Amino acid sequence: MNRRFRYCPYCAGAIAEESRFNAVRPVCKSCGFVQFHDPKVAVIALILHEGRVLLVQRAVDPAQGKWSLPGGYMDAGEMPLEALQRELNEEVGLTVEIGRLLDIFPMVSDRGERIGIVLAFEAGPAGSAAIPYVADDVQAAGWYRPEEIPSEIAFDSTRSLLQRWIELESGS
Ligand SMILES: [Zn+2]
Structure with missing residues (x-):
């Protein structure tokens, strides 16, 4: 598993796992940032x-x-x-x-x-x-x-x- 952000790198908001773009991905609850695990x-x-x-x-x-x-x-x-x-x-x-x-x-x-x-x-x-x-x-x-x-x-x-x-x- 790739390492996941615990806090948003842009706004320091809380990160939660949510379904986005056909996968469960880390998403910032405050600003909407989605962490993609690029290869x-x-x-x-x-x-x-x-x-x-x-x-x-x-x-x-x-x-x-x-x-x-x-x-x-x-x-x-x-x-x-x-x-x-x-x-x-x-x-x-x-x-x-x-x-x-x-x-x-x-x-x-x-x-x-x-x-x-x-x-x-x-x-x-x-x-x-x-x-x-x-x-x-x-x-x-x-x-x-x-x-x-x-x-x-x-x-x-x-x-x-x-x-x-x-x-x-x-x-x-
Ligand atoms: Zn954020």
Whole structure:
């Protein structure tokens, strides 16, 4: 369950659960504000270079210390490719050429609830593949061949995309 407001963020009035727009939603009794639980949207990239995939080690929860494909949440007003390039700049300082949309995954909370979607794109380095820094919510990053991939992988989306890539690489 998403977190619900207890008081109206606009007028501090009391919030009650009421039927609005075909669902029971938090509604302000004073000003009529309705809290919609909008889906979160994240973008991630399977970035490939010379038979290796770029993985980042997460510095924060969820899944601190585990490895995943780079990416992150979209901000309001961004388009997916802008968000992806921004995240890559923030995390590893890499400029990429973004290719096709590989898949759309459900974003699942620690408690197993669907809270949004993850858009996964194919990408490659636009110039140098050297990783100039790691920052933001990443503590390490590197290029990995299929047989070198760390065992501690975060997120079903990363696991699924890596598995498909490995199967393609091995020709099975
Ligand atoms: Zn209100």
